[in-house]
Amino acid sequence: MRIKLTSLMVENQDAALKFYTEVLRFQKKHEIPVGEYKWLTVVSPEGPNDIELSLEPNVNPAAKAFQQAMFAQGIPLAAFEVSGIENEYDRMTALGVVFTTKPTQAGPVTIAVFSDTCGNLIQLYEPQPTR
Amino acid sequence: MTVELKAPMLLAPDAFRRLCQARDRLQECSYERRSIADIAREAHISPFHFIRRFEALFGFTPHQFRIQSRIERAKLLLACENLSVTEVCMDLGFSSLGSFSELFTRRVGEPPSAYQRRARVLILVPRNFPQTLFPGCLTLMTQLPPNAFRNFREAPGIALV
Numbered sequence: 001m002r003i004k005l006t007s008l009m010v011e012n013q014d015a016a017l018k019f020y021t022e023v024l025r026f027q028k029k030h031e032i033p034v035g036e037y038k039w040l041t042v043v044s045p046e047g048p049n050d051i052e053l054s055l056e057p058n059v060n061p062a063a064k065a066f067q068q069a070m071f072a073q074g075i076p077l078a079a080f081e082v083s084g085i086e087n088e089y090d091r092m093t094a095l096g097v098v099f100t101t102k103p104t105q106a107g108p109v110t111i112a113v114f115s116d117t118c119g120n121l122i123q124l125y126e127p128q129p130t131r
Numbered sequence: 132m133t134v135e136l137k138a139p140m141l142l143a144p145d146a147f148r149r150l151c152q153a154r155d156r157l158q159e160c161s162y163e164r165r166s167i168a169d170i171a172r173e174a175h176i177s178p179f180h181f182i183r184r185f186e187a188l189f190g191f192t193p194h195q196f197r198i199q200s201r202i203e204r205a206k207l208l209l210a211c212e213n214l215s216v217t218e219v220c221m222d223l224g225f226s227s228l229g230s231f232s233e234l235f236t237r238r239v240g241e242p243p244s245a246y247q248r249r250a251r252v253l254i255l256v257p258r259n260f261p262q263t264l265f266p267g268c269l270t271l272m273t274q275l276p277p278n279a280f281r282n283f284r285e286a287p288g289i290a291l292v
Binding site for chain 2: 030
């Protein structure tokens with residue numbers, strides 16, 4: 001059994017593709033029409049290209065309620081590892097991204113949290129260098 | 132991103148909370164006649180800043196969000212309740228059936244009557260929606276044609292780090 005796929009729900013798949021490629025700099029892997037939606041996945045240029053993040057339409061009212069509640073409580077629904085979190089913060093704020101937590105040390109990691117404009121808070125984390 | 136924020140990129144927890152509450156209010160009151168300026172005032176933010184921060188956080192303006200909420204409620208009422216299109220239209224506070232149908236068709240891609248017919252046919256047990264009507268969390272993958280992945284190139288230019 002292999003972990004090759006993870007999933008996030010998004011308000012709008014086209015807007016999500018734009019944000020996740022232009023701002024987060026992921027690369028589109030699959031975009032296959034399925035009825036009125038699409039099977040849309042991205043991969044990281046920094047990592048194995050067979051681990052995909054699927055961006056799913058958030059249509060189910062129960063799922064939407066869950067996503068909105070998590071957002072309002074400030075709970076991120078995904079976390080991505082970065083190198084140089086301060087640089088990422090500067091780069092992304094220059095692009096107009098709204099952060100709810102600026103880079104902050106929290107135990108063994110430095111974290112920051114932003115809105116992906118598609119219904120999710122996303123966490124960035126950078127492990128503290130080991131001395 | 133098309134939004135250029137002159138306001139700080141960092142939202143204080145208090146401001147964040149007020150914007151989330153404003154979104155909840157817009158969703159609940161989607162069929163009441165409350166202006167965006169009223170909602171902004173309740174959130175103690177000037178309407179100008181409210182609209183820009185709301186859009187930067189949620190990806191759409193308060194006005195767009197209100198319209199989306201009404202359409203979503205329309206879809207739910209058309210599918211779940213035993214109401215006619217006219218009754219749903221009135222329940223949502225639209226002034227005319229024509230304007231409601233036009234907005235619905237533009238947003239959803241089919242007229243409310245067609246959507247209702249399709250939704251009703253698929254629902255055998257009230258409030259038990261089949262996956263084809265409400266995709267999400269990997270169910271779309273199950274709808275792909277059998278050769279979906281075979282001819283797809285890998286994302287270009289990626290070397291294993």
